[in-house]
Amino acid sequence: MADVSELVAAMADQSDLTRLTGLRTGKSTFYPQYRGATARLERTLSSLGLIAGALVRTSDGPERLICEVVEAARVHLDAQWAVFALADGTFVDAGPRCLVLGPDGTPYLVGDVEGPPLPDDVVDLLDNIRRARIADEVVAENRFVCVPLALGGGHVGALAAWTRRPIDATDAAVVSILASQTAVALQNSAVLEHARRTAADLESRNAELEATQRELGAAQRNRVLDEERHRIARELHDSVTQAVLSAGMQIEVCRNDIPADERRERLDLAKELTRRAVDQLRSAIYALEHSADHHKSSLPDMLAQLGVVHMPGELTVTVDVGGTPVELPGDLDHTLLRVAGEALFNTAVHAEATRARIQLRYDTHQVSLAVDDDGCGEPGALRSVLGVARRGDLGGMHRGLVNMADRVADAGGEFRVRRSRLGGVRVVATIPLTAARPEVHDGEDAS
Known part of the structure; x- marks a missing residue:
């Protein structure tokens, strides 16, 4: 019975119950606080889902990633203006470098693209971000929050918003997580894009190399054929032609008035030269390495x-x-x-x-x-x-x-x-x- 009495007394102690629930149950504001805490929790969980969905867009390229990040920040903060910008000289291949979502999520592409005018505060903030003239820490003032994108010990840009409701610590924490992860995701996306371009370039160069190798192979085959054709032509000229013409000279001598024995000898020689020419011609046709009398x-x-x-x-x-x-x-x-x-x-x-x-x-x-x-x-x-x-x-x-x-x-x-x-x-x-x-x-x- 003593234990039960102590438990009842502890439950009646307002400070102990406050420590357990974080709410002051003894006041009329209990249910509004509970509902507010529940709403923040649901909003935070929903925002974390949006953040996760945004950050997995790394493989889709920087543009898709940036759009998803700014939309996640706008939805979580119920922002009237959500701003994203990269500092000049950082992530040179990323785009868009500046993005503003206005009321109802209307996008404003900032830069050379003409569009509706932006509030002066938004324009000034974009200029400061591009020139890397923003605070090193998170700025959360009433209905405005600005979080730098930190990477490698420096700032590469910022994520900011003007909201329709006051900014609390949970909001600042969520946006900080989103900003820090966005910087890493942008770097990963840049690396991935570079790898894709490198792979495409290598594929193109490899195709050019294969085409060149095919051309060189064809040229080499043609060169070998030309050399073999020239070799056979040279052998024909230097062997067959000489033998045939030499036989003709012997026959021409036989037409003169010479002794019969010498005529017969020269005709036999012409016949032998003709036979040798035929043998050499066969050798050339079949591309043999040496003539019949070689060695x-x-x-x-x-x-x-x-x-x-x-x-x-x-x-x-x-x-x-x-x-x-x-x-x-x-x-x-x-x-x-x-x-x-x-x-x-x-x-x-x-x-x-x-x-x-x-x-x-x-x-x-x-x-x-x-x-x-x-x-x-x-x-x-x-x-x-x-x-x-x-x-x-x-x-x-x-x-x-x-x-x-x-x-x-x-x-x-x-x-x-x-x-x-x-x-x-x-x-x-x-x-x-x-x-x-x-x-x-x-x-x-x-x-």
Whole structure:
């Protein structure tokens, strides 16, 4: 019974009940206070829902975020004017930088957009926010509240409102939470927008890169095909053409009054040259790497054969080998044989020469091949023709000169056309036996 009495006494104690409920139940204002507290609680919960809904708009971009934030502040505060603005130089890509919601939520886009006039207080506040001339702390005075947007130790803008009812501590706290979270959300939105633009730019650059790679791949394939086509054309010119024309020269000799034995020998030679031309043509068609007689003998021996089987009888060909013959790397002996064959063929067909000399020199670091004649050719004219032929096809003419120069260049060597001491033309090919690749040019007249 004593405990019950104490409990009744405690319940009758006005100060204890006040501490439990926060309301003074003994006064006639109990129910108005209760209803007011309930209204504030409901308004606060509703505002927190609006705030949460506004802040999740980060992924929708700064514009949607700003509109949702200002509307949440206006609804919570029952504001007549709700103002949002960013300081100059902050969040340069965010928009709108200023937004005012008037009575009934009417939006006012501030800036270059013309619209109804704003109250002077609103205009002055916007100017102060843009110039970063606002207080560092929350300002809550009667029916006005202004909360700075703090970020990184500074202020990037402010959120403010003029309300139709007095501002209490709960209102100031809610707006402060909204402002602080808005600053972070704006930063996140800016980062997200930057990431999206970067991703779009990377996607565009990647598409350009893929297109470029496709173009390069096509160009590379075309280049390989062109090189192979030129290689086959060069082989046809330097082998098949020479063999066929040499056979024709042998037949032409047979038309003259010569002994029957020599005529028969030359016809047999023409037949052999024709057969060899067919074999070489088949090899070129199937893009084989070497001609049929490649690697059958040493380079000096093959050079000697050139002067016997391909040349007309009135042209005397001598071969001079200097140094110690060595096995040449790769297709270098094939290259030198083709150069010598083309030079001798030009001498026999065009130079009206009676003598030709092949000089092959083996040195420690290079091998050189020179073909001299006593014909009527002019080195200067040949160099000019070579330069023009390199820049254009000339209808297929003078391919022999170009082929010689290209073969030597492909081997990393130096090709020259000079005046021969025999009186005609001297063709010189010098190719290093090391990794060095000297500059390829046509050369000059010998002194």
